[in-house]
Amino acid sequence: xxxxxxxxYAGFAMALAIAFMTVHTKATTTDLINEQQKANxxxxxEKALKSDLAYEIVESLTTxxxxxxxxxxxxxxxxDWGVKLGKELGFDRVSVEEFTMPYWVRGELKVALxxxxxxxLYATALGGSGASTNNIDAPIVYFRNLDEIAYxxxxxxxxxxxxxxxxxxxxxxxxxGYGPSNQKRRVGWxxxxxxxxLALMIRSVGSNSQxxxxxxxxxxxxxxWASIPVVALSNPDADQLRRLYxxxxxxxVSIASTAQWKGDxxxxxxxxxxxxxxxxxxxxxxxxxxxxxxxxTGALDDGAGIxxxxxxxxxxxxxxxxxxxxxxxxxxxxxxxxxxxxxAYAKKHADNLHNHVLATESDFGARTIWRxxxxxxxxxxxxxxxxxxxxxxxxxxxxxxxxxxxxxDIIPMAxxxxxxxxxxxxxxxxxxxHHTPDDxxxxxxxxxxxxNVAAYAVTAYLAADATADFRPEAKTxxxxx
Amino acid sequence: xxxxxxxxYAGFAMALAIAFMTVHTKATTTDLINEQQKANxxxxxEKALKSDLAYEIVESLTTxxxxxxxxxxxxxxxxDWGVKLGKELGFDRVSVEEFTMPYWVRGELKVALxxxxxxxLYATALGGSGASTNNIDAPIVYFRNLDEIAYxxxxxxxxxxxxxxxxxxxxxxxxxGYGPSNQKRRVGWxxxxxxxxLALMIRSVGSNSQxxxxxxxxxxxxxxWASIPVVALSNPDADQLRRLYxxxxxxxVSIASTAQWKGDxxxxxxxxxxxxxxxxxxxxxxxxxxxxxxxxTGALDDGAGIxxxxxxxxxxxxxxxxxxxxxxxxxxxxxxxxxxxxxAYAKKHADNLHNHVLATESDFGARTIWRxxxxxxxxxxxxxxxxxxxxxxxxxxxxxxxxxxxxxDIIPMAxxxxxxxxxxxxxxxxxxxHHTPDDxxxxxxxxxxxxNVAAYAVTAYLAADATADFRPEAKTxxxxx
Ligand SMILES: [Zn+2]
Ligand SMILES: [Zn+2]
Numbered sequence: 025x026x027x028x029x030x031x032x033y034a035g036f037a038m039a040l041a042i043a044f045m046t047v048h049t050k051a052t053t054t055d056l057i058n059e060q061q062k063a064n065x066x067x068x069x070e071k072a073l074k075s076d077l078a079y080e081i082v083e084s085l086t087t088x089x090x091x092x093x094x095x096x097x098x099x100x101x102x103x104d105w106g107v108k109l110g111k112e113l114g115f116d117r118v119s120v121e122e123f124t125m126p127y128w129v130r131g132e133l134k135v136a137l138x139x140x141x142x143x144x145l146y147a148t149a150l151g152g153s154g155a156s157t158n159n160i161d162a163p164i165v166y167f168r169n170l171d172e173i174a175y176x177x178x179x180x181x182x183x184x185x186x187x188x189x190x191x192x193x194x195x196x197x198x199x200x201g202y203g204p205s206n207q208k209r210r211v212g213w214x215x216x217x218x219x220x221x222l223a224l225m226i227r228s229v230g231s232n233s234q235x236x237x238x239x240x241x242x243x244x245x246x247x248x249w250a251s252i253p254v255v256a257l258s259n260p261d262a263d264q265l266r267r268l269y270x271x272x273x274x275x276x277v278s279i280a281s282t283a284q285w286k287g288d289x290x291x292x293x294x295x296x297x298x299x300x301x302x303x304x305x306x307x308x309x310x311x312x313x314x315x316x317x318x319x320x321t322g323a324l325d326d327g328a329g330i331x332x333x334x335x336x337x338x339x340x341x342x343x344x345x346x347x348x349x350x351x352x353x354x355x356x357x358x359x360x361x362x363x364x365x366x367x368a369y370a371k372k373h374a375d376n377l378h379n380h381v382l383a384t385e386s387d388f389g390a391r392t393i394w395r396x397x398x399x400x401x402x403x404x405x406x407x408x409x410x411x412x413x414x415x416x417x418x419x420x421x422x423x424x425x426x427x428x429x430x431x432x433d434i435i436p437m438a439x440x441x442x443x444x445x446x447x448x449x450x451x452x453x454x455x456x457x458h459h460t461p462d463d464x465x466x467x468x469x470x471x472x473x474x475x476n477v478a479a480y481a482v483t484a485y486l487a488a489d490a491t492a493d494f495r496p497e498a499k500t501x502x503x504x505x
Numbered sequence: 506x507x508x509x510x511x512x513x514y515a516g517f518a519m520a521l522a523i524a525f526m527t528v529h530t531k532a533t534t535t536d537l538i539n540e541q542q543k544a545n546x547x548x549x550x551e552k553a554l555k556s557d558l559a560y561e562i563v564e565s566l567t568t569x570x571x572x573x574x575x576x577x578x579x580x581x582x583x584x585d586w587g588v589k590l591g592k593e594l595g596f597d598r599v600s601v602e603e604f605t606m607p608y609w610v611r612g613e614l615k616v617a618l619x620x621x622x623x624x625x626l627y628a629t630a631l632g633g634s635g636a637s638t639n640n641i642d643a644p645i646v647y648f649r650n651l652d653e654i655a656y657x658x659x660x661x662x663x664x665x666x667x668x669x670x671x672x673x674x675x676x677x678x679x680x681x682g683y684g685p686s687n688q689k690r691r692v693g694w695x696x697x698x699x700x701x702x703l704a705l706m707i708r709s710v711g712s713n714s715q716x717x718x719x720x721x722x723x724x725x726x727x728x729x730w731a732s733i734p735v736v737a738l739s740n741p742d743a744d745q746l747r748r749l750y751x752x753x754x755x756x757x758v759s760i761a762s763t764a765q766w767k768g769d770x771x772x773x774x775x776x777x778x779x780x781x782x783x784x785x786x787x788x789x790x791x792x793x794x795x796x797x798x799x800x801x802t803g804a805l806d807d808g809a810g811i812x813x814x815x816x817x818x819x820x821x822x823x824x825x826x827x828x829x830x831x832x833x834x835x836x837x838x839x840x841x842x843x844x845x846x847x848x849a850y851a852k853k854h855a856d857n858l859h860n861h862v863l864a865t866e867s868d869f870g871a872r873t874i875w876r877x878x879x880x881x882x883x884x885x886x887x888x889x890x891x892x893x894x895x896x897x898x899x900x901x902x903x904x905x906x907x908x909x910x911x912x913x914d915i916i917p918m919a920x921x922x923x924x925x926x927x928x929x930x931x932x933x934x935x936x937x938x939h940h941t942p943d944d945x946x947x948x949x950x951x952x953x954x955x956x957n958v959a960a961y962a963v964t965a966y967l968a969a970d971a972t973a974d975f976r977p978e979a980k981t982x983x984x985x986x
Contacts, residue, residue: 087748090624098622141579143571144800146942233947234715235801260945264802267568267946319625320716321745461627464741466714 056410061489065414065482068339072478078335079470081109082328082390086321086465093318094358095127095289102314106294106330106355113338115296115353116346122292123368125358128152130239130318131282135225135255139276140268146258147225148319150209151241151361152249153283160185160222160253164265164275170208173215181219185277188212188226189266192259195231197394199451205229210243213250223253223279227262229455235260236460239317241361253281291315291357293365296334298341300488302348308488309352309383309442310336310480311433313359320463324454328468328476329386330355336480340488347488349381356433359387360459363433370436380442382487382494385431386480389458390468391450393420393479397427400443400494407492408445411483418479423448443494445487447479537891542970546895546963549820553959559816560951562590563809563871567802567946574799575839576608576770583795587775587811587836594819596777596834603773604849606839609633611720611799612763616706616736620757621749627739628706629800631690632722632842633730634764641666641703641734645746645756651689654696662700666758669693669707670747673740676712678875680932686710691724694731704734704760708743710936716741717941720798722842734762772796772838774846777815779822781969783829789969790833790864790923791817791961792914794840801944805935809949809957810867811836817961821969828969830862837914840868841940844913851917861923863968863975866912867961870939871949872931874901874960878908881924881975888973889926892964899960904929924975926968928960 057065085092085105092102103120110118128151135147138161162185167173169190176186188208194201208226216224230238237256242249257265268275294314300306312329316322337353358364370377382400396415398408405425412422429435430444438444457463487494538546566573566586573583584601591599609632616628619642646665648654654669669689675682689707697705711719718737723730738746749756775795781787793810797803818834837846851858863881877896879889886906893903910916911925919925938944968975 083748087745087752088621090618090622090745101622137571140569141571141582143802233945235717235942235945236715260943260947263947264568264571264945267564271569321624461716462741464714464716464745466741466744 056407056492057414057486057490061486062414064343065486068481068485069418069478071339072336072481073474075335075339075474075477076470077338078331078473078477079468081331081334082323082468083465085327085330086323090321091318092314092316092322094315094361094364095125095291099291099315099357103292103294103357106314109334110294110296113334114341116299117297119295120292121295121368121372122290123364124288125291125361125364127286127289128361129284129286131155131284133255134280136278137275138278140273145261145277146235146237147255147261148237148239149281149283150239150254150256152244153254153281154251155283156223156253156279156281159278159280161276161278162222164277166269170212173212176215176219178218179220181216181221184221185223185225185279186216186219186221187265188224189262190227193229193231193455195452195455197450197452198448199388199454201231202229202455209240209256213242213252213254214245217250217252221252223255225277226256228256228259230458230460232456232460233259234462236462238459239319240459253279253283255279255281291365293357293369294355296337296353298337298346298351300348300350301346304350305379306349306381307352307379308349308381308484309354310484311354311356311385311431313356313365313387313433315358315360317360317459319461321465322463323465323468324389324463325458326359326387328390328473331473332386332476332480335477336484339477339481340485347485349488351484351488359433363435366433366436370440377437377440377442378495378497380437382445383430383434383437383442384445384447385433386447386476387431387433388449388451389454390473390476391452391454392472392475393418393447394450395421395423395448396445397423397448398425398445399428400445401496404492404494407490411486414482414486415479418475420479441496443496445483447483449476537888537973538895538967538971542967543895545824546967549962549966550899550959552820553817553962554955556816556820556955556958557951558819559812559954559958560949562812562815563804563949564946566808566811567804571802572799573795573797573803575796575842575845576606576772580772580796580838584773584775584838587795590815591775591777594815595822597780598778600776601773602776602849602853603771604845605769606772606842606845608767608770609842610765610767612636612765614736615761617759618756619759621754626742626758627716627718628736628742629718629720630762630764631720631735631737633725634735634762635732636764637704637734637760637762640759640761642757642759643703645758647750651693654693657696657700659699660701662697662702665702666704666706666760667697667700667702668746669705670743671708674710674712674936676933676936678931678933679929680869680935682712683710683936690721690737694723694733694735695726698731698733702733704736706758707737709737709740711939711941713937713941714740715943717943719940720800721940734760734764736760736762772846774838774850775836777818777834779818779827779832781829781831782827785831786860787830787862788833788860789830789862789965790835791965792835792837792866792912794837794846794868794914796839796841798841798940800942802946803944804946804949805870805944806939807840807868809871809954812954813867813957813961816958817965820958820962821966828966830969832965832969840914844916847914847917851921858918858921858923859976859978861918863926864911864915864918864923865926865928866914867928867957868912868914869930869932870935871954871957872933872935873953873956874899874928875931876902876904876929877926878904878929879906879926880909881926882977882979884979885973885975888971892967895963895967896960899956901960922977924977926964928964930957
C-alpha cells in the first residue's frame with residue numbers, strides 16, 4: 025500500500041481524536057509488555073552496559089576509514105566496511121543501495137586579516153561554497169547579524185567582503201540554540217551575493233570557543249548554490265573582528281579558496297536486517313549516518329550513531345529468538361550534504377513505507393540519553409510509555425508523545441507518515457565539536473556510549489516485539505485483519 | 506657593586522645558616538608591616554578587585570597588536586604600544602632596551618597521512634625547525650617515547666620519518682607534568698637527526714585533546730639547530746597514529762615545511778618605573794613578556810602577565826605616596842625563543858643586579874593565584890610570611906620559602922643571586938591553551954584576572970615599602986650602613 029502524505033496526516037488526526045477518548049483506559053494496562061519481554065529487556069540492558077562493541081565499532085570506523093566526506097572514495101570504503109561488519113556480526117541480510125549525488129569538495133582555503141595588520145584567521149569553507157576566482161583582498165563590511173544583511177540592495181557590497189557576526193550559540197541539553205544560530209550559515213550567502221560581495225564570512229555557528237569554525241551545508245536557492253567563497257570564522261576570530269570593528273579600525277581581509285563542485289558521483293546506504301520471526305515485513309528502523317565532514321573522523325557525528333545502533337541490534341540478535349518484527353539498521357550515506365541517502369531511501373522504499381512501523385536515528389553525539397520523545401499513533405502511546413518506564417533506570421525521562429521527527433535522516437520517512445521516536449542525547453557540549461576538526465574519537469566517553477546502546481537495544485527490541493502498532497493507520501489495518 | 510654568581514650563592518648559604526638561629530624570634534614580630542602599610546594594602550586589594558584595567562590592557566594588546574612573534578614587526582609594534590601605555594598611565598620613567606636576536610619563522614606547513622589512506626594531520630612546526638628541502642613522503646617509524654628513540658644509531662632512520670609518541674601530559678594546579686612531557690620537544694630532534702630521519706614528528710606536549718598541537722622552541726645542540734622539519738601533532742592525531750600503528754598498518758606521511766631562520770633582527774624590553782621615594786636605587790621587579798607565539802594572540806601567554814603587572818603598578822602609583830623602593834615593570838621581549846630579553850636585561854644590568862631586591866614574573870596564565878612561594882634571604886622570610894597573611898583573603902596559601910625561580914624571565918637574574926618570589930596561578934587548564942592557536946582573549950576570566958592584580962599590587966607594594974631586605978647579602982650590607 026502506498027502511503028501518501030495527505031492521507032497519513034488525515035489518519036494521524038483521526039487517531040489523535042480517538043486517543044482522547046481511549047488513552048486513560050489504555051495507559052493503566054500493564055500487560056502491554058509481557059514478562060518474557062521484560063526479562064529480555066533487562067538482560068539486554070545489563071549486557072549493553074558491559075559491552076565494548078559500540079566503542080570498538082566507532083574506533084574501527086574512525087581509525088581504519090578516517091574522514092568520510094559524502095561522495096568521496098573514503099565514503100565508499102566506509103560502505104565496504106559496513107557490509108563487512110554486518111556480515112561478521114551475523115545480520116540476516118546485508119545490502120547496499122546506491123544513489124547518485126553531486127560532489128562538493130572543500131579544496132584549500134586561506135583567510136587572513138590584511139589590515140590593520142596581518143593575522144591568519146581560522147576559517148572553513150561552508151558546504152557548497154564557491155572558489156575565489158582571483159585572490160581576494162578587500163575591505164570588510166560588518167553586519168551585526170543576519171537580519172542586518174537582509175536589507176542589503178543590489179550592488180551595495182560590490183568590491184567588498186561581507187562579515188555576518190551574531191551571538192555565540194547558547195549550548196543546552198536539547199541543542200535548541202543550534203537552529204537559530206544556523207540560519208546565517210544557511211541563507212547568509214544569498215544576501216551577500218545579491219549585494220555583489222566578493223565573499224561572505226560568518227561567525228561560526230557552534231558553541232565552542234576554540235578556534236575551530238563550524239562547517240556545514242548551505243541551502244541552495246532554487247537549485248542554485250553560492251558562486252562566491254562563503255566561509256565561517258572561528259568564534260575567537262569573530263570576536264577579534266568584532267573588537268577591531270568597534271575600535272573603528274579599517275579592516276581588510278584576503279581570501280583564497282579552491283572549493284568546487286566536481287559533478288555526479290555515487291554514494292549509498294548500507295542496510296543490515298534482523299528478520300522478524302512473526303511479522304518480517306514490518307520494520308523497526310534504527311539508523312545512523314556513515315558519512316562525516318572531511319575535517320575530522322566524525323566520531324560524534326555520526327560514528328557514534330553507527331556504533332550505537334549496530335551494537336544494539338547485535339545484542340538483540342544474541343537473544344534466543346528474533347523479535348516478531350524485522351529490526352533494520354540503516355547506515356545512511358550523504359547525510360551532511362542534504363539528507364541525500366535518506367531521500368534516496370524514502371524514494372526507493374516508497375511502496376513499502378507503510379510497513380515501517382517505527383523509525384529513529386541516533387545522530388546527536390554520544391553523551392547519555394536523558395529523554396524519550398515520540399510521535400506515534402496515540403493508541404500506542406501507552407506502549408511507548410511502558411518502554412519509557414523500563415528505560416527509567418538508565419536515567420531517561422519520558423518526554424512528549426507529540427514530538428515529530430526521529431532524527432535528520434528520518435525526516436523524509438516521517439513526512440510520508442512513518443511513526444517516530446527519539447532517544448535524546450545530552451547535547452550540552454555537542455556543538456563544541458560538531459562539524460569541526462575536533463570531532464574525534466577521544467570525545468566519546470565509553471561508559472556513556474554504553475548507556476546509549478542499552479537504551480537503543482531495549483527500545484528497538486520492545487518496539488519490534490510489541491503487540492502495539494505505532495502506525496497512524498493501525499486502527500484501520502487491524503480492523504482489516 | 507658587582508654580584509658574581511659564586512659570591513651570591515656563598516652569601517645565600519651563610520644567610521641560610523644564620524636563619525636557623527634567628528627565624529623563631531623574627532617570625533613572631535608583628536610590626537614587619539606597619540598599620541599604614543596594611544591599610545594601603547587593603548585599599549589596593551579592594552581597588553584591584555573592582556578594576557577592569559588589566560583586562561583592558563590584555564584586550565588592547567591582543568586586539569590592536571595581535572600575535573607578536575619574537576623578532577617580528579608585530580613585536581616592534583608591541584614595544585611601541587608598551588611605551589605609549591606606560592606614558593599614558595603616568596609611569597615616572599619609560600624606556601626601551603633593544604637587543605639583537607636570530608629570527609626564526611614558521612612558514613607554511615602541510616602534514617598528511619598518505620598510507621593507509623589520505624588524511625590531513627593537524628601539526629605545527631617546533632621553534633627552530635628546518636624546512637623540507639624536497640617534499641617528504643615516507644614511511645613512519647614509531648617510537649613509544651623519547652627513551653626509545655635514544656637508542657637509534659646513525660643511519661637507522663635513513664629515508665624515514667620518526668614519530669615519538671608518549672603519554673598525554675597530566676594537567677595539575679602546578680603544571681608539574683609539563684617539564685617531563687616537554688623533553689621530547691626539546692631534544693627529540695637530536696636523536697632523529699643522528700638516525701638520519703627525513704623529519705621528526707612528536708606527540709603534542711600539551712594537555713588538551715583539541716586538535717591544536719603545542720608549539721615551542723627546541724633546544725640547540727652546541728649552537729646547532731635542527732636541519733630537518735620537526736613538528737608536533739595534535740593529541741587526537743597522535744592517538745590516531747598510535748591506533749593505526751597498533752593495527753599493524755604500514756604508515757606513510759607527507760610533510761612540506763618552509764620554516765627558516767632569517768638572520769639577525771632587533772627585539773627589546775620595555776621598562777616602566779615607579780621611582781622609589783626613599784631608596785630609589787633599590788628595585789622590586791615585576792614582569793611579563795611582550796612576545797607571543799605567532800599562531801595566537803597570546804592572551805594567556807603572556808598578555809595576562811603584562812596586564813596584571815602593569816595594572817598592579819598603576820594602582821600602586823595612585824597611592825598618595827610612592828613606596829620607598831622603585832617598582833619596575835619589565836615587558837620582556839623574545840621570551841618564547843629562549844628568554845633572550847631576560848638574558849639581555851641581566852647582561853645590561855649586570856652591574857646593578859645587586860640593587861634588585863626582589864623579582865618575579867607573571868607567566869602562567871590568568872586563573873586565580875593559589876600559592877605564594879619564595880626564595881629570599883631567610884632573615885626576610887618573616888616579612889614574606891606577613892605578606893602571605895595579608896594575601897590570605899584572596900584564597901592564597903603560603904608555600905615554600907625555599908622555592909627558587911620567579912618565572913622564566915627571572916632565571917638569568919636569579920642565577921646572579923637576585924631574590925625571587927612567585928605568585929602561582931592555578932595551572933589546571935593552562936596547557937590546554939598554552940602555545941596553541943587557542944591562546945586567545947576569550948580564555949581569560951575577568952574576575953580571576955582581578956584577583957591576580959590584587960595579589961600583585963599588594964605584594965609589590967609591601968615588598969617595595971618593607972623595612973626587610975630580601976637580598977642574600979643584606980646582613981652584610983645593613984652592617985655597612
Ligand atoms: Zn550527523
Ligand atoms: Zn610565556
